[in-house]
Amino acid sequence: MINLSAVLLAFDWGFLLQKLILIIIIVSVSLVVAMYETYLERKVAAWMQDRIGPNRAGPFGILQPIADGGKLFFKEEIIPNTSNKTLFVLGPGLAMLAALMTCAVIPWSSHLQFGDTTVQLQIADVNIGILYIFGVVSLGVYGIMIGGWASNNKFSLMAALRGASQAISYELAMGISLIALLFITGSLSMRTIVEEQMKNGIWNVVYQPLGFLIFLVCAFAECNRTPFDLPEAESELNMGYHQEYSSMKLGFYLFAEYINMFISSAVMATLFFGGYDVPFLDESTLAPNVAAIIGLIAFMIKIGFFIFLFMWVRWTIPRFRYDQLMNLGWKKLLPLALVNMLVTAAVMLWLHK
Amino acid sequence: MQSLTNRNKPVDRAPMNFWERLYLPEIFKGMIITLRHLFKRKATIQYPEQKREFSRVWRGLHVLNRDEEGRERCTACGLCALACPAEAITMEAAERELGEENLYREEKYAAKYEINMLRCIFCGLCEEACPKDAVYLSETVAPADYARKKFIYTKEDLLIPNPVTEPEAYAKAKGLEPNENRLTGKR
Numbered sequence: 073m074i075n076l077s078a079v080l081l082a083f084d085w086g087f088l089l090q091k092l093i094l095i096i097i098i099v100s101v102s103l104v105v106a107m108y109e110t111y112l113e114r115k116v117a118a119w120m121q122d123r124i125g126p127n128r129a130g131p132f133g134i135l136q137p138i139a140d141g142g143k144l145f146f147k148e149e150i151i152p153n154t155s156n157k158t159l160f161v162l163g164p165g166l167a168m169l170a171a172l173m174t175c176a177v178i179p180w181s182s183h184l185q186f187g188d189t190t191v192q193l194q195i196a197d198v199n200i201g202i203l204y205i206f207g208v209v210s211l212g213v214y215g216i217m218i219g220g221w222a223s224n225n226k227f228s229l230m231a232a233l234r235g236a237s238q239a240i241s242y243e244l245a246m247g248i249s250l251i252a253l254l255f256i257t258g259s260l261s262m263r264t265i266v267e268e269q270m271k272n273g274i275w276n277v278v279y280q281p282l283g284f285l286i287f288l289v290c291a292f293a294e295c296n297r298t299p300f301d302l303p304e305a306e307s308e309l310n311m312g313y314h315q316e317y318s319s320m321k322l323g324f325y326l327f328a329e330y331i332n333m334f335i336s337s338a339v340m341a342t343l344f345f346g347g348y349d350v351p352f353l354d355e356s357t358l359a360p361n362v363a364a365i366i367g368l369i370a371f372m373i374k375i376g377f378f379i380f381l382f383m384w385v386r387w388t389i390p391r392f393r394y395d396q397l398m399n400l401g402w403k404k405l406l407p408l409a410l411v412n413m414l415v416t417a418a419v420m421l422w423l424h425k
Numbered sequence: 426m427q428s429l430t431n432r433n434k435p436v437d438r439a440p441m442n443f444w445e446r447l448y449l450p451e452i453f454k455g456m457i458i459t460l461r462h463l464f465k466r467k468a469t470i471q472y473p474e475q476k477r478e479f480s481r482v483w484r485g486l487h488v489l490n491r492d493e494e495g496r497e498r499c500t501a502c503g504l505c506a507l508a509c510p511a512e513a514i515t516m517e518a519a520e521r522e523l524g525e526e527n528l529y530r531e532e533k534y535a536a537k538y539e540i541n542m543l544r545c546i547f548c549g550l551c552e553e554a555c556p557k558d559a560v561y562l563s564e565t566v567a568p569a570d571y572a573r574k575k576f577i578y579t580k581e582d583l584l585i586p587n588p589v590t591e592p593e594a595y596a597k598a599k600g601l602e603p604n605e606n607r608l609t610g611k612r
Contacts, residue, residue, distance in 0.1 A: 116463075119467075120462050122465050122466070122468045123467060123469050124467050124469040384456055384459065384460070385452070385456065387459060388452070388455045388456050388458075388459045
């Protein structure tokens with residue numbers, strides 16, 4: 073008994089509480105951002121097609137995502153008789169879980185100072201942050217795969233297979249393009265990478281333009297966004313892997329896609345565009361709290377730009393054919409990423425000599 | 426064939442050059458185009474608040490006309506029903522009684538006059554066939570409804586308001602009030 077209480081007392085409960093609050097805030101913020109991404113997507117699509125877009129629910133249609141979500145919640149929940157029920161329910165849950173887990177290692181800003189306590193605006197500063205993101209993103213394939221398989225529908229299964237093979241193919245090029253970046257930064261921790269960029273004043277995209285381009289293309293493919301949205305190809309696969317899904321289970325799949333978009337925008341901004349770094353501003357001269365808030369705003373603006381880019385591309389170009397997709401992934405992006413890695417390695421070696 | 430516009434472009438099957446095969450420059454071109462559309466004027470008309478202006482020759486819902494003293498012009502001659510290619514018009518004639526001279530213009534009038542708006546194709550042949558200027562097509566569209574029955578418009582639905590007893594409603598129906606059916610708001 074004495075031992076237990078000693079353990080309980082030794083535990084830093086304040087730290088736990090602080091992290092718990094941070095987790096709640098960050099997860100709910102990513103959910104809200106994903107909600108408004110759906111709104112923005114419809115708006116951007118409309119603007120690009122010379123329309124106005126949703127503008128009836130609330131001022132400027134601000135309440136549209138709530139209406140959409142409410143609609144999905146009140147729809148009839150259908151679980152097909154022939155499906156594997158456990159896996160059928162597990163699928164959207166896994167997709168959502170994998171999408172939300174990635175936001176744990178992203179440094180949203182520097183730190184806040186409340187008296188003596190310093191609050192890092194990051195859930196966990198693990199020293200293998202990028203590896204963690206890669207691992208969790210790969211888990212996202214399970215959501216698609218399990219959902220498609222459990223539906224017991226050939227179209228869903230084909231779409232799921234497509235999704236899985238696409239994600240795996242593009243993860244390779246993505247990983248290799250990142251290795252080149254890691255040669256430069258020398259660290260896998262997201263916060264270290266950002267701080268390095270802040271110290272140098274030069275963002276990684278300047279050193280690694282090709283690497284960024286490859287990463288961007290692969291991020292599009294990983295999020296199943298146009299032009300790589302083959303798993304959702306309506307014309308050939310009816311609806312894609314979520315064909316049998318209805319109600320909020322379908323909503324979760326769609327939602328997971330938008331969260332993925334948000335997180336991959338955040339990752340791109342962190343790795344290549346200086347994260348919460350504000351260009352031409354020396355953060356160390358400001359009070360820590362002010363710097364943190366300015367950094368957060370800068371980070372959100374960068375994320376917003378990338379989200380807009382995702383939508384901009386989606387409403388501009390049509391999707392690839394499946395063989396084109398595989399050609400691009402294996403015959404173009406992978407060799408390019410390898411060359412990029414080798415050249416970076418050679419240059420780094422030469423510079424260190 | 427002679428080209429009617431200067432917009433047609435022959436199909437180009439030449440092999441792609443290096444820049445086109447790079448794919449990305451072409452994507453950027455496309456993205457510039459969509460970006461330009463972002464700032465273009467939107468084609469949307471915000472329907473219940475704004476209404477599209479009808480053409481001068483628009484053929485909308487039918488109206489049964491009255492003369493300047495407020496008497497019904499229709500004599501139930503049946504020419505409109507005969508002219509109607511969709512057979513949407515039916516009517517029953519009746520003889521004008523003594524003391525009804527302020528109601529009906531001629532000795533014969535339509536006791537019943539029905540147009541089935543689901544059958545009507547709004548061709549305007551009834552308007553052209555009418556020797557008495559009694560039926561014409563207005564600048565409104567038939568509103569949606571849930572029951573088929575509601576689309577059979579009776580004489581009461583079709584008659585224009587009496588210019589003597591209810592001049593305001595009459596003026597409104599004639600579209601004399603400025604901008605009544607017209608596009609409101611800015612475009």
